[in-house]
Amino acid sequence: MQVSAEYGLLLASVLFTLGLIGVLVRRNIIFMLVCVEIMLNAAGLAFIVAGSKWTQADGQVMFIFILTMAAAEVSVGLALILQIYHQLKTLDGDAANSMKG
Amino acid sequence: MQIAFYIAAFVAVLSTVMVITRFNVIHALLYLVVSFMAMAVVFFILGAPFAAALEVIVYAGAIVVLIIFVIMMLNQKEEAVDQEKKWLTPSVYIGPAILSVLLLGELIYIIYEGESHTIGQQVVDVKEVGKTLYGPYILAVELSGMLLMAGIVGAYHLGRQKKKVTHRFLKQTED
Numbered sequence: 001m002q003v004s005a006e007y008g009l010l011l012a013s014v015l016f017t018l019g020l021i022g023v024l025v026r027r028n029i030i031f032m033l034v035c036v037e038i039m040l041n042a043a044g045l046a047f048i049v050a051g052s053k054w055t056q057a058d059g060q061v062m063f064i065f066i067l068t069m070a071a072a073e074v075s076v077g078l079a080l081i082l083q084i085y086h087q088l089k090t091l092d093g094d095a096a097n098s099m100k101g
Numbered sequence: 102m103q104i105a106f107y108i109a110a111f112v113a114v115l116s117t118v119m120v121i122t123r124f125n126v127i128h129a130l131l132y133l134v135v136s137f138m139a140m141a142v143v144f145f146i147l148g149a150p151f152a153a154a155l156e157v158i159v160y161a162g163a164i165v166v167l168i169i170f171v172i173m174m175l176n177q178k179e180e181a182v183d184q185e186k187k188w189l190t191p192s193v194y195i196g197p198a199i200l201s202v203l204l205l206g207e208l209i210y211i212i213y214e215g216e217s218h219t220i221g222q223q224v225v226d227v228k229e230v231g232k233t234l235y236g237p238y239i240l241a242v243e244l245s246g247m248l249l250m251a252g253i254v255g256a257y258h259l260g261r262q263k264k265k266v267t268h269r270f271l272k273q274t275e276d
Contacts, residue, residue: 003220006215011113014205027189031126037164038121041160052220055223056233057230057234058233059225063149071159075256076259078168078256081171092188
């Protein structure tokens with residue numbers, strides 16, 4: 001199974017750009033969270049490609065750390081989304097752009 | 102086996118495009134599961150079987166199910182889809198899309214500037230990953246344990262409902 005390293009990095013950058021477009025374009029905060037997950041996954045793919053190039057385990061170790069961070073991030077983010085929905089009755093990301101100060 | 106990589110990469114890109122263009126959240130999440138499965142195939146072809154298994158278990162299993170639970174709790178109606186259609190107009194997405202595609206072009210240029218390598222000849226198996234994870238990276242493992250603990254505490258604190266004060270003396274001063 002031999003693949004050129006450029007194609008792996010190319011796939012990672014295309015997926016990262018798609019996630020970035022999603023974060024910038026969507027106004028629903030659930031979609032923004034999902035697109036952040038896509039971006040983290042693309043970063044993990046870049047680590048896996050690099051680890052595969054040198055046949056070292058460090059790439060997969062970094063992928064595991066990214067996975068851990070994504071799990072912690074999504075749990076806190078979903079709790080924040082629930083809180084915003086209970087207080088503002090909407091999922092619009094622009095609705096929470098000001099503080100009560 | 103190269104053709105398997107290209108098919109999986111095509112499926113991953115196409116399903117990710119479907120994720121960011123769907124109006125219904127549940128449809129987007131189902132396409133997200135397809136995208137993660139295709140990424141798992143890519144990881145397997147690149148010689149990282151443990152990462153492929155974790156991708157299926159944690160991303161497609163745990164994280165997506167967590168998001169689906171929250172969508173069930175939010176109890177979205179049909180109007181949510183119409184609201185999404187109103188939000189996602191061409192005047193909104195043209196600008197960010199063009200700028201991001203320019204960045205992608207620069208990334209592709211940088212990738213093709215470097216020299217070419219073939220990857221995926223050798224499989225890095227679970228034993229090697231475990232040795233590295235609990236050898237030189239043991240401090241990072243403990244730090245991610247702390248991160249998960251902070252995530253649990255933060256999610257509990259944020260997700261807690263405000264308790265109503267029913268004490269007869271405090272009732273007056275609370276409002």
